[in-house]
Amino acid sequence: MASIQLSPSQRKAHRAAAHHLDPVVAIGGDGLTAAVRKEADAALKAHGLIKVRVFSDDREAREAIFLDLAETLDAAPIQHIGKLLVLWRPLPPKGSAERDDRMPGPRVVKILKFSKSGNHRPQVKKLTVRGNERVTTGGMIKRAKKRVTSIKKGASQR
Secondary structure (H helix, E strand, O other): OOOOOOOHHHHHHHHHHHOOOOOOEEEOOOOOOHHHHHHHHHHHHHHOEEEEEEOOOOHHHHHHHHHHHHHHOOOEEEEEEOOEEEEEOOOOOOOOOOOOOOOOOOEEEEEEEOOOOOOOOOEEEEEEEOOOEEEOOOOOEEEOOOOOOOHHHHHHOO
């Protein structure tokens, strides 16, 4: 038996989610090889829910492949319908590559300046705004300043 046990409602939800998916792994005449297992494992790591197409007319062989894949890949068998097999495994947690001290990077901002007469097209300007800058309502770039707090407020809170 597979290590992941799902309730019927969970299995139903995964079947519904897999309905629109295309098969990402195909098992040909050679059957279940090490390369097929490796591709199925990579697909489960990337997507979590996959469809596998088996090009075999023998139903018992497809059932054996289905259970073998689920067992070796630690996945839950969701559905076996015709020549399609659906497997699910929870996605592994991704490690965060971001640093805590990282500041916002530059971004490109479009600024529209409308004509005063209204008869001309608005001018479009693309400006690069860096992490410590902001765009004012007039379309100017200003450097962000630290907020000035009152000396009296700081003294009264201590």
